[in-house]
Amino acid sequence: MAQEKLLEIKNLKQHFNPGKANMVKAVDGISFDIYKGETLGLVGESGCGKSTTGRTIIRLYDATDGQVLFNGEDVHGKKSRKDLKKFNRKMQMIFQDPYASLNPRMKVADIIAEGIDIHGLAKTKEDRLKRVYDLLETVGLNKEHANRFPHEFSGGQRQRIGIARALAVDPEFIIADEPISALDVSIQAQVVNLMKDLQKEKGLTYLFIAHDLSMVKYISDRIGVMYFGKLVELAPADVLYKNPLHPYTQSLLSAIPLPDPDYERSRRRKTYEPSVHNYGPKDQVEMREIAPGHFIHCSEKEFEQYKAQYNY
Incomplete structure (x- = not known):
């Protein structure tokens, strides 16, 4: 329904x-x-x-x-x-x-x-x-x-x-x-x-x-x-x-602390750099549905990379 x-x-x-x-x-x-x-x-x-x-x-x-x-x-x-x-x-x-x-x-x-x-x-x-x-x-x-x-x-x-x-x-x-x-x-x-x-x-x-x-x-x-x-x-x-697919989402989630001393000692915070996308003037950047109900803001090239990386 x-x-x-x-x-x-x-x-x-x-x-x-x-x-x-x-x-x-x-x-x-x-x-x-x-x-x-x-x-x-x-x-x-x-x-x-x-x-x-x-x-x-x-x-x-x-x-x-x-x-x-x-x-x-x-x-x-x-x-x-x-x-x-x-x-x-x-x-x-x-x-x-x-x-x-x-x-x-x-x-x-x-x-x-x-x-x-x-x-x-x-x-x-x-x-x-x-x-x-x-x-x-x-x-x-x-x-x-x-x-x-x-x-x-x-x-x-x-x-x-x-x-x-x-x-x-x-x-x-x-x-x-x-x-x-x-x-x-x-x-x-x-x-x-x-x-x-x-x-x-x-x-x-x-x-x-x-x-x-x-x-x-x-x-x-x-x-x-x-x-x-x-x-x-x-x-x-x-x-x-x-x-999480988008690098910014990954950086946010990597900052969440957990009540586990062993995990916290080894936790590595991810830093998001917008330059990682390297969009050109012809790139059409928009929200694309990579799986049912899962949307990501990306170019067509990035979309194909995400699908290959995560087996979608």
Whole structure:
């Protein structure tokens, strides 16, 4: 049975200061699909464009070029406030910094209920408060927390409040922009496990943006690797970790430490040098499917080399 596409990204570009000497191609023509009920992990070093990709998908930035199709509808083509409001209810975001993403002057009940109020989801004050209490319980907090301010909570608790806020409007799709990077290691697993449980319970679809490769493997069904605005490899999580093809993916995976002293003493970090590709002006460099569901950004010559090297 074929998976149903929820999101289609087609040649998406996000250029800052276009046409100027200091133009930055933060996202430079990437394409991928996200299927209903799955988690797609997006990884890469700082500055590679992964967070900008998420923010462009949800329309925090207007795309320079390309398409974002959500349930077949062009996100960046929506103009009316009614259309945008409907779209914003279906797609929500969990932000990286649990300290900066919550208004310090608002009580937790009002932070969580903001989306409920905007979309008119509660008929009465009692209904509104019940929804807030239920959401707090869903993310592992209790109703006594509703009357507190954000500064009274730990980082992990604040991120749970952020998740509750995202869930308040019953979205189909959530973009999680490095949701655990600002948290202690002991809390990261709790937040990720909460997200996995919520996904099963509510049938959510995630774009999980991160730089922690071990955690991305744990939560993701498929993983995309970004480098300087380009998507260089996309594959099922297990396949990517067992058989990384692109030299940049190999360099990222070689940097993952393991709790094994013998392995760590002998581990050799691979360094990625873009010059290894040696592309000429006539080389057509694009994403090519080397095996079912496994795509790599390469030239035709490199594609044949990869197939010979890995017996594809």
